[in-house]
Structures are given as structure tokens and as C-alpha cells.
Amino acid sequence: MRGTQTISASGHLVIGGVDTVELAREYGTPLYVYDTALIKERINQYKEAFAAYNGMDWQVAYASKAFSTIAILQLVNEFGLSLDVVSGGELYTALKAGFPAGRIHFHGNNKSDDELILALDANIGNVIVDNFYELERLEDLCAAKGREMEILLRVTPGVEAHTHEFIMTGHDDTKFGFNLDNGMADQAVQLALKAPHLILKGIHCHIGSQIFETEGFVRAIRVIFSYAEKWKRSFDFSMQVLNVGGGFGIRYTEEDHPLPVKNYIDSIVAVVTEECKARALSVPAVWIEPGRSIVGESGTTLYTVGALKDIPGIRKYVSVDGGMADNIRPALYQAHYEALCASRANEPADQSVAIAGKCCENGDVLIKKANLPESCRAGDILAVLCTGAYGYSMASHYNRLPNPAVVFVENGESQLVVRRESYDDLIRMDQPLKMFSSHE
Ligand SMILES: Cc1ncc(COP(=O)(O)O)c(C=O)c1O
Numbered sequence: 001m002r003g004t005q006t007i008s009a010s011g012h013l014v015i016g017g018v019d020t021v022e023l024a025r026e027y028g029t030p031l032y033v034y035d036t037a038l039i040k041e042r043i044n045q046y047k048e049a050f051a052a053y054n055g056m057d058w059q060v061a062y063a064s065k066a067f068s069t070i071a072i073l074q075l076v077n078e079f080g081l082s083l084d085v086v087s088g089g090e091l092y093t094a095l096k097a098g099f100p101a102g103r104i105h106f107h108g109n110n111k112s113d114d115e116l117i118l119a120l121d122a123n124i125g126n127v128i129v130d131n132f133y134e135l136e137r138l139e140d141l142c143a144a145k146g147r148e149m150e151i152l153l154r155v156t157p158g159v160e161a162h163t164h165e166f167i168m169t170g171h172d173d174t175k176f177g178f179n180l181d182n183g184m185a186d187q188a189v190q191l192a193l194k195a196p197h198l199i200l201k202g203i204h205c206h207i208g209s210q211i212f213e214t215e216g217f218v219r220a221i222r223v224i225f226s227y228a229e230k231w232k233r234s235f236d237f238s239m240q241v242l243n244v245g246g247g248f249g250i251r252y253t254e255e256d257h258p259l260p261v262k263n264y265i266d267s268i269v270a271v272v273t274e275e276c277k278a279r280a281l282s283v284p285a286v287w288i289e290p291g292r293s294i295v296g297e298s299g300t301t302l303y304t305v306g307a308l309k310d311i312p313g314i315r316k317y318v319s320v321d322g323g324m325a326d327n328i329r330p331a332l333y334q335a336h337y338e339a340l341c342a343s344r345a346n347e348p349a350d351q352s353v354a355i356a357g358k359c360c361e362n363g364d365v366l367i368k369k370a371n372l373p374e375s376c377r378a379g380d381i382l383a384v385l386c387t388g389a390y391g392y393s394m395a396s397h398y399n400r401l402p403n404p405a406v407v408f409v410e411n412g413e414s415q416l417v418v419r420r421e422s423y424d425d426l427i428r429m430d431q432p433l434k435m436f437s438s439h440e
């Protein structure tokens with residue numbers, strides 16, 4: 001059980017004081033349910049971890065790629081976090097949510113002119129510049145508008161985080177950022193300092209995602225400081241901000257052992273302070289960008305159980321009314337999840353089954369080995385836990401499945417924050433065929 005999850009007297013999973021079987025009945029399934037008390041708890045853990053350091057300048061920016069909707073951005077804003085966006089769409093959502101533009105940071109390895117113009121016109125806090133092409137274009141766009149923009153440069157420190165290859169980004173062979181060890185970053189710092197309309201505030205790095213140890217962060221920070229010292233000496237550049245990205249791990253299953261938030265922050269602050277002292281540099285503001293660890297564990301996806309297929313001696317498949325369209329992570333990263341039968345949460349989970357999605361793909365299996373009660377059958381409500389990050393945000397319309405609804409629950413109340421798509425929503429953008437009227 002995570003966050004506010006409990007089991008009711010009738011044996012139903014309850015989240016935020018709301019019976020999940022009732023939620024399924026009211027809003028339909030599949031349904032993303034967010035335990036907002038847990039989101040707030042996580043946010044506060046980050047804030048408290050930094051607040052322990054008197055005089056330290058810090059920012060926690062929520063990485064909205066993990067889950068971006070108007071309501072979550074409003075919640076995050078209420079709690080005073082900054083925001084990381086990676087596209088015009090995420091930026092637009094943030095602006096529509098009333099997120100203060102000055103606290104928005106814009107990422108991405110291939111931002112379009114339109115996206116950069118949207119950011120400039122909204123007057124966002126800063127742009128994290130990823131490559132030489134962007135450096136040049138951003139300078140030109142600022143010049144054309146006769147304005148300045150604060151920037152960070154994203155660097156690649158050559159550190160391999162111990163995580164899945166596809167979500168590892170700090171190593172040398174990555175599409176992101178300026179590599180440190182081949183001189184690209186040195187050149188970018190010089191160009192940025194010379195650019196009349198760009199104000200180089202600092203450096204950004206992000207070594208990967210779902211990281212369970214502090215070693216990768218520490219190594220990346222040490223590497224960056226060795227360059228920061230050189231840049232100070234050679235170009236008189238003082239790094240005022242060091243953004244170490246996100247990637248703090250969460251517990252998807254009992255095999256995952258993430259560290260408490262405080263441990264990551266303590267290690268980051270300790271190595272920053274130590275490096276500054278050793279190199280006689282002033283301590284920069286420390287920024288981080290957690291996404292998964294703010295919203296991941298708070299999310300649960302509810303499904304309705306449908307067909308069962310028992311292959312004697314091989315396995316039993318329990319099919320649900322969603323799958324890879326609402327959670328691509330098992331198919332994409334071989335990610336593991338845990339599930340429980342929300343409508344029989346008090347019965348012993350004594351049967352091992354595979355939970356299959358409904359997409360027309362043999363690989364659409366959400367969980368290869370889940371333990372469910374023997375009695376679990378069609379009509380039961382199944383809860384897949386820990387789906388709050390990169391579930392809704394990576395959802396697709398594969399097989400023309402409408403995207404599920406999203407509800408927030410807290411203190412016995414639920415609120416619909418994204419309505420379920422209808423079939424009409426699916427064809428809303430479609431245009432009837434006009435060409436090739438070859439029937440005449
Ligand atoms: C630049 C950057 N910052 C922050 C994040 C958020 O990562 P996570 O959700 O693992 O905290 C990502 C995604 O991996 C990222 O690419």
C-alpha cells in the first residue's frame with residue numbers, strides 16, 4: 001500500500017478516502033487516479049531537504065513531461081515549484097494553467113523557431129540551450145525582438161547512470177547537450193558569453209532516470225566543477241546556477257529500493273559545497289528537475305477485467321480494457337509494475353497470472369507475473385500501481401483507443417481533471433477524402 005491507500009471493510013482498494021470500485025463505476029475504466037496527498041508529501045520532502053541548508057539558493061522544477069495537465073500544473077504552482085517544459089505543447093499547457101512564466105524553464109534538443117518565439121513572448125525564466133544551432137537561433141530571435149534571455153547550457157558529463165539504456169542521458173553517445181570531454185562545451189560557453197542578447201547563468205546536466213544511488217550525481221557534479229574552474233580562469237565565467245536535472249528513482253515494485261529524497265539532496269549539496277571550497281569558486285544556486293518522483297507513486301490505473309485465457313502448464317492471461325495505449329512503459333522499457341484486484345483487495349493473491357492489454361500486439365502485456373486472487377474474474381476492477389509518471393503523458397491512440405480520464409482524489413473527494421475521450425474526439429481532426437475521386 002502506498003500513500004493514502006487502504007482496504008475498506010468490503011474489501012475494496014481505497015485511495016484518498018475514495019473507494020476505487022466506486023471511482024470505476026462513476027468515471028469508467030481505464031482510469032488514472034492520482035492520490036494528491038502523496039504528490040504534496042513528495043513536493044514537501046524536496047522543499048524540506050533544501051530548506052535544511054540555510055543560505056543555499058535552490059529551485060525544484062517539476063519536470064512536466066512526467067504528467068502534464070492543467071490541474072497538476074496548478075497544484076505544483078500552488079506549492080511554489082518551478083517548471084521544466086520540453087515542447088511548445090507543454091509550455092502552452094503551463095501558460096493556460098496560469099503558471100508564472102518567470103518560473104518556467106524550457107528544455108529540448110530541437111526546439112523550433114515557433115516554440116522559441118512562444119517562450120520569448122511569454123517571457124519565461126530561462127531556456128536550457130542544447131546545441132550550437134539553437135544557440136545561434138536563440139541569439140538571432142532575441143536580437144530581432146530587441147530583448148535578452150537568460151540561458152543555461154546543457155552539458156553531457158560522460159557519466160553513465162545505472163539505469164535502462166533508453167533512459168540514460170549523461171553518457172557521451174547521446175543526442176542531448178554539449179559534450180564536455182571533446183571541447184564542445186568549452187566552445188559553447190565562449191559563444192554564449194559573446195552572444196549580445198544571451199545571459200549565460202549556468203550549466204545543466206541530466207544523467208538519466210530512475211536512479212537509485214547518489215554516485216552518478218556526485219560524479220557528474222565533480223566533472224562539471226573541474227570545467228567550471230577552467231571556465232572561470234579562462235573566460236571569467238562564473239556559474240551562478242547548476243541544474244543537475246531529475247532522475248530520482250521510485251519504487252515501482254518491491255525490488256526497487258530508491259533512497260529517501262533527502263539523501264539525494266544531501267549528497268548533491270555536499271559535493272557542490274565541497275567542490276566550490278576546493279576550487280575557490282562561489283557556490284551556485286542548485287536546481288533540480290524531478291518528474292517521476294513527484295507524481296509516479298501517486299498514480300494508479302484502474303481497469304476492468306475481461307477475458308481470461310488459461311493455457312495449462314504455460315500461463316493464465318487476464319485481459320483488461322486498456323494496455324500499452326495508456327501505459328507504454330512495459331513494452332518500451334520492459335518496466336515492471338505491481339497490481340492488485342481492487343474489488344477483492346482483502347482476498348489472498350494466490351494465483352500468478354499475466355495481465356494483458358487489449359491492443360492488437362502480442363507484446364501488449366502490462367505485467368508478466370502478477371499475483372491476483374484465484375476468484376478474480378470478468379467485471380472485477382484491477383489496479384496497476386505506480387503509474388503516475390509517463391503513463392498518461394506517453395499515452396497513444398493505438399488501435400484508436402480513446403485516452404482514459406484522469407481523476408484526483410483526496411479526503412474522500414474525487415475530481416475529474418481530464419475527461420475521457422469519446423470516439424468523436426478520436427476523429428475530430430480527420431478530414432474526409434477529396435482527392436483521387438477515381439470512381440468517375
Ligand atoms: C532534462 C530532464 N530533466 C528532468 C527529467 C525528469 O526525469 P525524472 O522524471 O526521472 O525525474 C528528464 C527526464 O528524464 C529530463 O530529460
Ligand SMILES: N[C@@H](CCCC[NH3+])C(=O)O
Nearest residue numbers: 065167209329333389390
Ligand atoms: N519516459 C521515460 C523516461 C525518460 C524521461 C525523459 N528524459 C520513462 O517512462 O521512464
